[in-house]
Amino acid sequence: MKEKILAYLKGKHDYMSGDDISSRLGISRQGLWKHIQELKDTGYDIVAVPHLGYRLESSPDRLSGLEVSHGLDTKFIARKVHYFDYLSSTMDFAMQLGMRCEPAGSIVVAESQTKGRGRLGRSWVSPKYKGIYFSLILRPRIPPSASPVLTLLTAVSICEAIKRASGLEARIKWPNDIFISGKKAAGILTEMNAETDKVNFVVIGIGLNVNNDRKSLVPHATSLKEQLGHAMPRLVVFQELLRVLEENYFLFEEGGPGPVIEKWRNSNITIGNRVKVHFQDSHIEGQALDIDNDGSLLIRKDSGLVQKIFSGDVSHLR
Amino acid sequence: MKEKILAYLKGKHDYMSGDDISSRLGISRQGLWKHIQELKDTGYDIVAVPHLGYRLESSPDRLSGLEVSHGLDTKFIARKVHYFDYLSSTMDFAMQLGMRCEPAGSIVVAESQTKGRGRLGRSWVSPKYKGIYFSLILRPRIPPSASPVLTLLTAVSICEAIKRASGLEARIKWPNDIFISGKKAAGILTEMNAETDKVNFVVIGIGLNVNNDRKSLVPHATSLKEQLGHAMPRLVVFQELLRVLEENYFLFEEGGPGPVIEKWRNSNITIGNRVKVHFQDSHIEGQALDIDNDGSLLIRKDSGLVQKIFSGDVSHLR
Numbered sequence: 001m002k003e004k005i006l007a008y009l010k011g012k013h014d015y016m017s018g019d020d021i022s023s024r025l026g027i028s029r030q031g032l033w034k035h036i037q038e039l040k041d042t043g044y045d046i047v048a049v050p051h052l053g054y055r056l057e058s059s060p061d062r063l064s065g066l067e068v069s070h071g072l073d074t075k076f077i078a079r080k081v082h083y084f085d086y087l088s089s090t091m092d093f094a095m096q097l098g099m100r101c102e103p104a105g106s107i108v109v110a111e112s113q114t115k116g117r118g119r120l121g122r123s124w125v126s127p128k129y130k131g132i133y134f135s136l137i138l139r140p141r142i143p144p145s146a147s148p149v150l151t152l153l154t155a156v157s158i159c160e161a162i163k164r165a166s167g168l169e170a171r172i173k174w175p176n177d178i179f180i181s182g183k184k185a186a187g188i189l190t191e192m193n194a195e196t197d198k199v200n201f202v203v204i205g206i207g208l209n210v211n212n213d214r215k216s217l218v219p220h221a222t223s224l225k226e227q228l229g230h231a232m233p234r235l236v237v238f239q240e241l242l243r244v245l246e247e248n249y250f251l252f253e254e255g256g257p258g259p260v261i262e263k264w265r266n267s268n269i270t271i272g273n274r275v276k277v278h279f280q281d282s283h284i285e286g287q288a289l290d291i292d293n294d295g296s297l298l299i300r301k302d303s304g305l306v307q308k309i310f311s312g313d314v315s316h317l318r
Numbered sequence: 319m320k321e322k323i324l325a326y327l328k329g330k331h332d333y334m335s336g337d338d339i340s341s342r343l344g345i346s347r348q349g350l351w352k353h354i355q356e357l358k359d360t361g362y363d364i365v366a367v368p369h370l371g372y373r374l375e376s377s378p379d380r381l382s383g384l385e386v387s388h389g390l391d392t393k394f395i396a397r398k399v400h401y402f403d404y405l406s407s408t409m410d411f412a413m414q415l416g417m418r419c420e421p422a423g424s425i426v427v428a429e430s431q432t433k434g435r436g437r438l439g440r441s442w443v444s445p446k447y448k449g450i451y452f453s454l455i456l457r458p459r460i461p462p463s464a465s466p467v468l469t470l471l472t473a474v475s476i477c478e479a480i481k482r483a484s485g486l487e488a489r490i491k492w493p494n495d496i497f498i499s500g501k502k503a504a505g506i507l508t509e510m511n512a513e514t515d516k517v518n519f520v521v522i523g524i525g526l527n528v529n530n531d532r533k534s535l536v537p538h539a540t541s542l543k544e545q546l547g548h549a550m551p552r553l554v555v556f557q558e559l560l561r562v563l564e565e566n567y568f569l570f571e572e573g574g575p576g577p578v579i580e581k582w583r584n585s586n587i588t589i590g591n592r593v594k595v596h597f598q599d600s601h602i603e604g605q606a607l608d609i610d611n612d613g614s615l616l617i618r619k620d621s622g623l624v625q626k627i628f629s630g631d632v633s634h635l636r
Contacts, residue, residue, distance in 0.1 A: 144462040197629030311515030
């Protein structure tokens with residue numbers, strides 16, 4: 001009901017009489033008043049004037065289901081939003097949901113994370129109300145070996161969403177670090193639950209620095225705010241990202257990995273560079289030639305040998 | 319403490335005085351008596367004779383931690399046993415444990431399952447006290463693409479354990495169905511939780527028909543009892559299987575997939591046969607040539623083309 005009241009108030013820019021709202025939504029004046037109070041408690045600035053009614057002055061900068069769903073018009077992504085003020089990790093929560101028949105497209109959003117996770121056991125700093133931290137549940141009909149393409153798809157989507165929402169040019173460092181002006185603005189973590197030959201579900205986690213200030217960022221990280229010189233409404237970026245993710249997911253479902261890989265090629269800063277790839281206890285150096293349709297990186301070593309890399313940390317060399 | 323008392327009683331074949339047991343294990347006579355009662359309640363036939371003490375006459379046919387651990391002497395497999403009279407599915411429980419830092423080697427055992435799961439969403443019939451139904455948690459340092467080898471390793475281990483415990487010759491139909499005299503006696507389901515390039519953990523589920531009677535088996539299934547003509551202590555088969563699994567796992571850790579694949583070749587009934595492989599909505603037919611080091615099946619179609627199959631259901635043709 002709160003969703004309905006809010007959608008109603010958001011649709012109008014003038015005062016709405018309580019009687020009108022009550023009768024349209026089939027709720028008592030008493031019930032309406034109670035819901036309005038609860039909305040005000042969560043940060044909605046709703047003015048009530050006798051004889052005129054209610055008016056929504058402003059909405060809080062929150063990534064709640066109420067806010068995210070309004071005007072989103074996606075087919076399946078974020079049709080269900082699990083929203084938390086804080087979580088230890090949106091990944092852990094989403095993996096649990098995945099095991100309980102949660103529908104594809106559901107997202108888990110947290111305003112802050114106490115144990116935000118990154119690739120290979122690293123952490124993701126998640127200060128409250130500054131960034132966008134969420135996990136998306138997908139149920140693609142693919143074998144586990146095809147899952148890296150979903151990470152590339154996500155990287156491409158983040159770049160496109162940043163461009164559309166802010167005009168900033170983001171670029172991808174293989175496989176999935178998002179850079180703006182040479183500094184990292186977003187990270188992606190993809191986990192799956194799978195049989196050996198069939199994915200049961202995939203959870204894609206995204207951490208995107210939006211309004212983080214310089215002092216809360218490590219030296220090699222950046223945020224949209226730092227790049228733009230002013231803060232951005234996180235909701236605008238978030239909704240754009242959800243829309244683009246869905247567009248690219250449909251593209252992948254219909255056309256396979258090809259179109260996604262092609263977009264990735266156009267947004268990356270790794271191919272053509274001399275790179276050093278670090279593994280657990282070794283590294284190789286060479287020229288990054290291209291990526292394969294399975295998402296692996298092809299590197300030509302100085303010996304001339306071309307090696308296919310599925311995993312590792314890349315540094316770009318001069 | 320119950321483990322200790324039981325281990326103590328199992329080690330002796332004569333009456334043990336309560337005073338002796340109490341002082342050796344540092345427990346009061348009252349406490350000892352209480353534990354003995356509890357053991358009796360769970361099926362242990364312990365006789366108490368005044369002035370002589372306690373004697374274990376027989377243990378119940380249960381796959382509890384108390385029974386499984388006794389004399390097992392494995393390094394890491396089944397060092398921790400989660401035992402249940404029934405569970406919906408040992409897989410679901412083990413996948414949950416895996417997400418909570420459960421150590422590698424832990425097993426989840428159920429005397430019956432209400433929703434025992436098989437490959438590709440199929441069910442596994444799990445009548446109480448008849449078969450062995452368990453899931454094993456492993457944490458191998460491998461990429462997801464290497465996980466099929468663990469399934470082959472498990473298939474090999476089941477054949478070896480059946481042979482050692484009963485003398486019966488079990489054979490593998492690709493990838494992981496265990497057949498005795500042309501009928502299915504065991505099944506394997508492997509699930510994993512993984513990043514795109516790194517397995518977090520793997521859960522291997524095994525269902526093995528031991529003392530199932532003909533009337534509880536579908537026509538193409540069999541049990542060790544049916545093949546032998548008499549029942550077998552499930553514990554003997556189970557402990558043998560746990561030992562063999564550990565042996566083969568160490569073999570894999572040290573020598574990679576090669577030795578496991580070689581054992582698989584020696585135990586399979588698919589290679590050399592004319593087969594039909596069924597997929598979701600199609601099938602191919604041809605000669606099964608070999609398996610690759612990644613566990614895939616190589617099939618030569620009548621056109622001469624050799625195709626690599628990662629997944630599917632195989633029927634053997636005449």
